[in-house]
Amino acid sequence: MNRLVVSWVFLECTQMKSGHEHGGVDTAQTKVLLTSFSAMVAETTTFPIDLIKTRLQLHGESLSSSRPTSAYRVGLGIVREQGVVGLYSGLSPAIIRHLFYTPIRIVGYEHLRSVVSADNGSFSIVGKAVVGGTSGVMAQIIASPADLVKVRMQADGHRVNQGLQPRYSGPFDALNKIVRAEGFRGLWKGVFPNIQRAFLVNMGELACYDHAKQFVIRSRIADDNVYAHTLASIMSGLAATSLSCPADVVKTRMMNQAAKKEGKYLYNSSYDCLVKTVKVEGIRALWKGFFPTWARLGPWQFVFWVTYEKFRKFAGLSSF
Numbered sequence: 075m076n077r078l079v080v081s082w083v084f085l086e087c088t089q090m091k092s093g094h095e096h097g098g099v100d101t102a103q104t105k106v107l108l109t110s111f112s113a114m115v116a117e118t119t120t121f122p123i124d125l126i127k128t129r130l131q132l133h134g135e136s137l138s139s140s141r142p143t144s145a146y147r148v149g150l151g152i153v154r155e156q157g158v159v160g161l162y163s164g165l166s167p168a169i170i171r172h173l174f175y176t177p178i179r180i181v182g183y184e185h186l187r188s189v190v191s192a193d194n195g196s197f198s199i200v201g202k203a204v205v206g207g208t209s210g211v212m213a214q215i216i217a218s219p220a221d222l223v224k225v226r227m228q229a230d231g232h233r234v235n236q237g238l239q240p241r242y243s244g245p246f247d248a249l250n251k252i253v254r255a256e257g258f259r260g261l262w263k264g265v266f267p268n269i270q271r272a273f274l275v276n277m278g279e280l281a282c283y284d285h286a287k288q289f290v291i292r293s294r295i296a297d298d299n300v301y302a303h304t305l306a307s308i309m310s311g312l313a314a315t316s317l318s319c320p321a322d323v324v325k326t327r328m329m330n331q332a333a334k335k336e337g338k339y340l341y342n343s344s345y346d347c348l349v350k351t352v353k354v355e356g357i358r359a360l361w362k363g364f365f366p367t368w369a370r371l372g373p374w375q376f377v378f379w380v381t382y383e384k385f386r387k388f389a390g391l392s393s394f
Contacts, residue, residue, distance in 0.1 A: 101391070105184070106177040108385040113176035116378035117168055122161035123370035124168070125152070128228045128326055130363040145366045164227035167245040171220035178213035179272075180382075183280050184394065202281035210276025211269050218268050219261035223248045225329045264329035267344040271321035278314035279371070283307060283379065284394075298393050300380055307375035315368040320360035322367065324348050 129148045152160045186205045191197040214221070223245050230240040242248035252260050287298075287306040296302040324347045331340050341347035351359050383393060 102181060102185075104389055104391065105181045105386075108382060108389060108391075109177040109180045110173050112378050112382035112385060113172040114169055115381050116374045117172050118165065119377050120370045120374040121165050121168060122149070123366055123373070125161055125163060125228050127363040127366035127370060128225060130366060132229055132326065132330060145363075145369075163230065164224045167220050167223040167227060167248070170245065171217045171224055174220065175213045175217035176378075178216060179209045179276055179280070180394075182209035182212060183276070183284075187284075199281060199285045202284055203277045206280035206284075207273040207277035209280070210272040213276075214268050214272035215265065218265045219249070221268060222252070222261060222263060222329050225326055226252070229330045263331075264325055264344075267321055267325035267328050267347075270344070271318050271325045274317040274321055275314045278317045279310045279375065282310035282313040283375065286310060287394075303379045303383055304376055307379050308372055311368060311371035311375050315364060315371055319362075319364050319367055320348075323351065323360050323362055327351070 126145050126149050129152070130145060149161070156163070183206055186209060187197065187202065190201060190205060223242075226248055227242055227245065230242060242251060249261070256263065283306045286309045287302050290296050290302045290305050291298055296305065324344050327347050328341055328344060341350065348360075379394075386393065
């Protein structure tokens, strides 16, 4: 199956390259398609790490899970309770999310960058940070419902481990139940901490990757190849994780909470969630899941950027 997908993508890239040579294919549409392919590959490869990160961030919300844990224990518990397949609980909405989120932020960043500065080499890191954050915000607003479903389905495995019944049988069932119980606006629950996280993540990820790659190439540490992409992705992953982890914890908890029978919520706002988390669990709780997040962002960015850059080359496009 994977060979068929890769062969099909390669064929599409070949056709796109031919189209570009004859001026018959729109560049923006090509970038959107290639970004989607690359995001699907990266998300599928690193999804188990993202699941473990989410479970770690939710750990401590209930008294029954107040004892210390680790990424290894969480992962082992998932495999024991649900098998290896359990590590991919919520993969479908995650991929659906990236079909909207990643193309908008990546292609949007490149477009805004070209509008602000014709010469990427002279574009400052501050300017790239603002452009990266802005493109991330636009993408997250559109993709927020899929992100909500992903978080809820990932959290369902946590409920199963506690002996509770899962809330949803699949992504479409989750969408239906959320709209019925919380209204259409409920699909954008946690959108503000989501936006905050998206701004910080893309400010660190896109700006740092872009700037680091240019630095590596200009310094002749490596050419514009897999080595430069790897170094840039490692640096951007660390920057994005450090900046976004607190907002990610708040976002995850805000999106996971569902209305109780009396219509009340555990957290009234992002600020309330932040205060209660620090008050109950300490300031270090804001960086819960830091290493799993970094462990995911690093490989995710490596797989994504290497794949995307290769696809661009096959399609006859210049390097990002």
